[in-house]
Amino acid sequence: MKNMNHASTLAYVAAEAASKQTVLRQHPGRYLLSAGMAGALIAVVLSVSLKLGQVFFAVGSPGYYIAVAGFFGVALVSIIVCKLELFTSNVMYFSVGVLSGDCRVCNLLRSWAMVYLGNLLGVLLFTAVFAGAGGMGSLPADHLLFNVAAHKVHAGGWEIFWKGALCNWVICLAVWVPLRMAGDAAKMLMILLLVFVFFFSGFEHSIANMAFFSLALLHGMQGLDAAAILHNMIPATLGNIAGGALGVGLVVYLLERHTLPARREAAKPAATALGTSV
Template sequence: MSHSSTLAYVVDEAASKQQVLLSEPGRYLLSAAMAGALIAVVLAVSLKLGQVFFASGAPGYYIATSGFFGVALVSIIVCKVELFTSNVMYFTVGRLSGRCRTCNMLRSWTMVYLGNLLGVLLFVAVLAGAGGMGVLPADHLLFNVVEHKVHASSMEIFWKGVLCNWVICLAVWVPMRLSNEAARLLIIMLLVFVFFFSGFEHSIANMAFFALAKLQGMAGLEWADIAHNLVPATLGNIVGGAFGVGLVVYLLERHTLKAV
């Protein structure tokens, strides 16, 4: 893909997503559910990996967790399934270009968000049937992370949500500028590491954190705690993806649309 056509490609993808949304909503929902399940399964493995180091008292335990989690976004991009956070960026660009309607943009965000949640819950239900993650100690890494997520202030969660989706959408945008497959994989893994290791708030990954914590019977985790995190994290993700990347790349590269 040539550099000049990157924005045109994203606009075409957004228009294509809009077409599927309107003509085959069931397929669109299934695509979103697949993405949610991918997030949840990779997160579960990331936590098991991190726990190996966490339990031994190794200070770099979160490096392992963060380093592996990029597998989720790589899988989602390769499979071309719908993840809420990147969908925000695609439809923002589609709307700014005039190829997508505002009502369809909002419909897509809603359907993909709910589809991602459905996928997370389906995976966790199957995992429950397989015995979950086993019997976890009270100081397990999963509970440690969730504890931090529910006790941060709403504004802190919001801004971490903004930063998260700014980085995640860059992890979708930047590889489009590269032609080498190995380089693409590497930059996705590294940018996902940036968001995860920094402790930024990804609404869909957080759904998986909370679903796993509920499955494992985390003491004191209330539905109000989950809402306290997910509402500002989701709003932050929308701002980070729509303005931080969608609007910015459109303003920087809209001149290429005329050229193409």
């Protein structure tokens, strides 16, 4: 795993975006499969996080969400190390790619749509398999899963949007910051800590929300229907795009674009670098 120096980070991410564009165009099936695997990883880790949190929630411990937020970072670390495609940070990669001239806008839109769909298919496939395995069993009406899902669908649209923007601002920083660090352990710790920030704060991650709602439907949550889900998913997704594309992609481009001409060739993606694909 390679550390990128400060001056070359932007060019490195731009080159990664160009590499993603190539795979998208030449191997769309592989691209979709990568996104599906990422969605499934989000769902399986979330299911374990909820079971862990429920242990504390059931006895009235105020620390239940610390357990949930602390464990969920495993999903993001796994996705980064495996170089899978997750919608939230794919937004940042392609935004940088377009701004740097390495990607076309049509491919940005195509990538966002394919990765979003792939993440959803991965979540749904995991949920179907999980159902066959008995899921989390019979859950009480006051289970943590239902409690969190209810808060998500009852929030106002603008509140969800801004929580989505804050979420992906933090998530994309969890991709960007480790590129400036040396040592795999330090990088993974930083990812875990930044994921904890977004999750513990209650921000809205559109792909994690897919998993929340799929698991809630699987376990028979009352009052959860398509309209309620879309009430959350639409502004959360738009907020994620704003936070990743503008909050990180545009900002870091404006801060570091002077490094692009001289550094582009030196910053070609390394196949095993941690944090090059989320």
